[in-house]
Amino acid sequence: xxxxxxxxxxxxxxxxAAMSLSGMANAGVTDKDILNDQMTTGDVVSNGLGPRxxxxxxxxxxxxxxxxxxxxxxSFSFGGEKQxxxxxxxxxxxxxxxxxxxxxxxxxxxxxTGDELWQYDARLPDGIMPCCDVINRGxxxxxxxxxxxxxxAKLVALDKTxxxxxxxxxxxxxxxxxxxxxAPIVVKGKVITGVSGGEFGIVGKVEAYDAKxxxxxxxxxxVEGHMGYIWKDGKKVENGISGGKAGQTWPGDLWKTGGAAxxxxxxxxxxxxxxxxxxxxxxxxxxxxxxxxxxxSSSRLAIDPDxxxxxxxxxxxxxxxxxxxxxxxxxxxxYKDGGKTVKAAATADRNGFMYVLNRENGxxxxxxxxxxxxxxxxxxxxxxxxxxxxxxxxxxxxxxxDGKKGKAIRAVPSFLGGKNWMPMAFSQDTGLFxxxxxxxxxxxxxxxxxxxxGAAYLGAGFxxxxxxxxxxxxxxxxxxxxxxxxxxxxxxAPLWGGVLATAGNLVFMGNPEGxxxxxxxxxxxxxxxxNTGSGIVGSPITWEMDGxxxxxxxSGWGGAVPLWGGEVAKRVKHLNxxxxxxxxxxxx
Amino acid sequence: xxxxxxxxxxxxxxxxxxxxxxxxxYDDVISSGYISIGLYRNFPxxxxxxxxxAVGVDAEIGKRIAxxxxxxxxxxxxxxxxxLEDDLRNNVWKGHYLDKDDSQPLAMKKLADVMMRVPYDxxxxxxxESTGEMVNxxxxxFGPYQRESWRIAFxxxxxxxxxxxxxxxxxxxxxxxxxxxxxxxxxxxxxxxRDNAHHFTNVDEAFRHxxxxxxxxVMGMRAEIDWQLFQAKDPSFHxxxxxxxxxxxxxxxxxxxxxxxxxQLGYAVEEVVDRMIRTGEMEKIYQQYGLTYELPGLYQDVK
Numbered sequence: 001x002x003x004x005x006x007x008x009x010x011x012x013x014x015x016x017a018a019m020s021l022s023g024m025a026n027a028g029v030t031d032k033d034i035l036n037d038q039m040t041t042g043d044v045v046s047n048g049l050g051p052r053x054x055x056x057x058x059x060x061x062x063x064x065x066x067x068x069x070x071x072x073x074x075s076f077s078f079g080g081e082k083q084x085x086x087x088x089x090x091x092x093x094x095x096x097x098x099x100x101x102x103x104x105x106x107x108x109x110x111x112x113t114g115d116e117l118w119q120y121d122a123r124l125p126d127g128i129m130p131c132c133d134v135i136n137r138g139x140x141x142x143x144x145x146x147x148x149x150x151x152x153a154k155l156v157a158l159d160k161t162x163x164x165x166x167x168x169x170x171x172x173x174x175x176x177x178x179x180x181x182x183a184p185i186v187v188k189g190k191v192i193t194g195v196s197g198g199e200f201g202i203v204g205k206v207e208a209y210d211a212k213x214x215x216x217x218x219x220x221x222x223v224e225g226h227m228g229y230i231w232k233d234g235k236k237v238e239n240g241i242s243g244g245k246a247g248q249t250w251p252g253d254l255w256k257t258g259g260a261a262x263x264x265x266x267x268x269x270x271x272x273x274x275x276x277x278x279x280x281x282x283x284x285x286x287x288x289x290x291x292x293x294x295x296x297s298s299s300r301l302a303i304d305p306d307x308x309x310x311x312x313x314x315x316x317x318x319x320x321x322x323x324x325x326x327x328x329x330x331x332x333x334x335y336k337d338g339g340k341t342v343k344a345a346a347t348a349d350r351n352g353f354m355y356v357l358n359r360e361n362g363x364x365x366x367x368x369x370x371x372x373x374x375x376x377x378x379x380x381x382x383x384x385x386x387x388x389x390x391x392x393x394x395x396x397x398x399x400x401x402d403g404k405k406g407k408a409i410r411a412v413p414s415f416l417g418g419k420n421w422m423p424m425a426f427s428q429d430t431g432l433f434x435x436x437x438x439x440x441x442x443x444x445x446x447x448x449x450x451x452x453x454g455a456a457y458l459g460a461g462f463x464x465x466x467x468x469x470x471x472x473x474x475x476x477x478x479x480x481x482x483x484x485x486x487x488x489x490x491x492x493a494p495l496w497g498g499v500l501a502t503a504g505n506l507v508f509m510g511n512p513e514g515x516x517x518x519x520x521x522x523x524x525x526x527x528x529x530x531n532t533g534s535g536i537v538g539s540p541i542t543w544e545m546d547g548x549x550x551x552x553x554x555s556g557w558g559g560a561v562p563l564w565g566g567e568v569a570k571r572v573k574h575l576n577x578x579x580x581x582x583x584x585x586x587x588x
Numbered sequence: 589x590x591x592x593x594x595x596x597x598x599x600x601x602x603x604x605x606x607x608x609x610x611x612x613x614y615d616d617v618i619s620s621g622y623i624s625i626g627l628y629r630n631f632p633x634x635x636x637x638x639x640x641x642a643v644g645v646d647a648e649i650g651k652r653i654a655x656x657x658x659x660x661x662x663x664x665x666x667x668x669x670x671x672l673e674d675d676l677r678n679n680v681w682k683g684h685y686l687d688k689d690d691s692q693p694l695a696m697k698k699l700a701d702v703m704m705r706v707p708y709d710x711x712x713x714x715x716x717e718s719t720g721e722m723v724n725x726x727x728x729x730f731g732p733y734q735r736e737s738w739r740i741a742f743x744x745x746x747x748x749x750x751x752x753x754x755x756x757x758x759x760x761x762x763x764x765x766x767x768x769x770x771x772x773x774x775x776x777x778x779x780x781x782r783d784n785a786h787h788f789t790n791v792d793e794a795f796r797h798x799x800x801x802x803x804x805x806v807m808g809m810r811a812e813i814d815w816q817l818f819q820a821k822d823p824s825f826h827x828x829x830x831x832x833x834x835x836x837x838x839x840x841x842x843x844x845x846x847x848x849x850x851x852q853l854g855y856a857v858e859e860v861v862d863r864m865i866r867t868g869e870m871e872k873i874y875q876q877y878g879l880t881y882e883l884p885g886l887y888q889d890v891k
Contacts, residue, residue: 040642081688103686127629128686130666151686177787198670201765201787252774252783256766284766289774289782448836449712451672452630452706454736455809457768458835459671463718566718 033050074114149180194262363449498539534578626700818878
């Protein structure tokens with residue numbers, strides 16, 4: 001009955017499932033395993049349950065009728081003092097769970113018992129100052145390797161059995177402000193990664209490495225004007241300047257330090273054979289310093305996985321002045337329009353708009369708000385470009401001649417976004433996207449009384465406030481064909497964790513209050529909740545073992561929300577940090 | 589503060605430890621025999637390493653504070669964060685969240701007893717959050733010892749003179765990325781100097797590019813520019829005579845910071861530094877590095 005068929009029928013599913021249960025117990029993860037991950041319910045070998053990142057599972061044993069019986073079977077602690085912000089999605093393969101903890105740690109856990117098999121702690125350099133907190137969003141699996149990124153911007157491949165390092169590659173210089181927090185992905189034998197970076201003048205990039213050896217294959221800068229490279233027979237060869245040439249959408253030499261960090265990683269669609277990576281805000285933060293669109297900041301880029309060439313781009317916030325960023329995941333899906341199948345992809349941006357694009361060429365199909373209020377734009381034009389409300393752009397610090405505090409601008413959503421990093425899910429049964437969103441505003445002003453490294457500075461002051469007394473977080477079921485909200489669940493604290501949809505007509509999500517919750521996918525009725533003891537900011541998974549369906553989620557409050565003061569902090573101050581994985585199943 | 593997730597019994601121990609995070613009370617400092625002085629890492633001419641030794645004006649002042657108190661001088665190197673509030677939190681009152689030791693979970697965080705080069709600005713020190721809370725309530729900023737301002741150095745082979753910044757509509761100038769000079773050169777006068785602003789990681793790198801003829805001038809803090817000129821000893825490089833119209837902050841004072849609960853230590857340090865300023869020892873330190881020394885406002889007012 002699925003209107004959103006992906007072209008893979010049940011026969012294939014059953015066959016692959018059968019194969020995974022027979023002689024494959026000790027085989028390593030293959031490209032095929034990753035491509036079929038969504039339908040092979042015996043394992044979870046990719047971030048997003050399949051390269052498209054739909055976070056949809058065809059499992060049905062846990063469903064709206066049975067979910068209330070879901071019971072915890074084990075909980076595994078990450079231990080130690082390091083309990084800050086657990087944003088990881090676990091992976092499961094051949095009876096072993098691979099999960100990351102904050103501070104660049106990886107754990108291998110026996111899924112039957114919850115016993116630890118090994119732990120890897122990345123040795124971080126002294127005096128390291130990572131831009132983007134100490135979180136980590138998970139590993140990639142390939143062959144017998146467990147691959148993840150560290151806070152000092154290295155890719156590390158570990159032996160899946162021993163946890164020992166097989167190869168290690170520097171992706172960026174942590175001293176220059178680079179870091180890695182996203183889960184890498186593996187496409188056609190290559191590990192593909194982005195980079196995180198602060199305001200220190202970094203340039204975003206997407207890079208591919210040979211998954212087996214760690215040898216670099218290509219690098220693609222995400223700021224117009226920078227040369228890309230590809231390695232042919234071990235030789236570094238020029239591979240075209242991103243955007244053709246420098247200086248088209250940037251003034252002066254600002255493109256050299258333009259930002260556009262690819263800090264959330266990406267997705268891949270095998271049908272159109274393209275990688276989809278989002279890019280962060282442009283640097284410097286003050287948009288008046290860089291008139292122009294500032295490509296390819298705050299954009300989605302479609303990149304050829306073989307060559308690293310940019311196939312198309314779509315910019316959500318040109319000349320971003322609100323730190324809206326544009327890293328949000330682009331999820332491929334098909335839908336029927338009349339008799340025609342549309343190869344689409346959807347993304348819910350920090351800026352408050354959700355976009356449906358043609359994933360073959362990046363054409364804008366439609367866009368609509370997924371939050372209740374947007375102050376910075378009146379809407380989107382025919383090409384999906386925002387129609388700005390000029391008076392709601394944060395002011396130019398150069399205008400504060402008298403050294404006094406500038407006029408405060410109210411911007412909705414706040415820079416933490418209508419939706420931040422937390423991934424949404426797409427159900428192939430309902431055809432809806434389940435979008436974890438937040439309703440908050442910020443007041444932002446120029447702060448002339450500001451210092452940096454012993455020098456006078458012009459900072460931006462801001463305070464984040466909630467729009468409603470009784471909730472900030474809203475889990476929304478959005479129809480990508482109409483832009484209509486089908487149902488919503490309101491949460492007191494801001495939502496910061498990922499979503500999972502299943503064929504059991506369920507939507508799973510955790511909240512900062514600590515609950516793992518399950519909702520009826522059709523009407524949003526809460527069917528289940530369980531308190532995991534600390535806030536959930538990770539993404540749940542589900543898989544099958546010995547004929548039973550399991551659900552796992554990482555618990556451990558942290559991430560960006562508690563870092564900011566003001567009114568919102570009061571709502572989350574009392575939440576305790578933690579670090580554990582919980583695993584659930586139905587009683588026999 | 590240390591994060592304590594322990595049993596009730598251990599909690600008592602934990603609190604006892606948490607009470608003495610590495611920045612310490614006056615008595616602890618004296619009895620330990622050393623004082624840790626917070627210095628920005630790799631930040632000439634204020635603080636940097638040379639042959640494994642801490643040097644620069646801030647390091648020199650720190651050494652004299654230690655000597656006057658009959659203590660060993662220990663530098664606490666600070667990797668700068670995005671702004672001063674972050675640096676104060678990471679190095680003076682709370683400690684950095686990465687400063688954890690799993691083998692010694694109760695170990696104290698590494699903090700500076702005294703942090704140098706903290707602006708002495710009453711408006712900044714008493715700034716309030718939107719909620720009315722004091723932004724910097726955990727630290728005391730005291731003991732101003734120098735007044736800082738902006739300066740331009742230029743290559744006289746390329747530019748005849750710099751009497752106003754208007755010449756930078758026509759001549760390339762190097763600035764440190766994400767600094768006030770960068771903002772100024774890119775945005776002042778409707779952005780007319782924008783295309784000539786070249787961004788570098790720091791003033792040192794900008795100056796190297798002037799030496800290579802890639803830019804015609806460099807703008808930075810006065811002491812940074814003085815230091816570069818003093819090092820380069822190149823008669824072609826001159827100091828601009830210009831002012832910086834529309835620049836919000838033209839001059840500001842630098843002092844020190846301690847954790848607000850350790851005022852007694854602050855008084856002892858202040859006494860030493862005050863004496864250095866009044867006897868002219870401070871000025872000598874600056875001269876030794878080839879820097880202009882300007883008294884902080886507090887001393888200019890009483891003179």
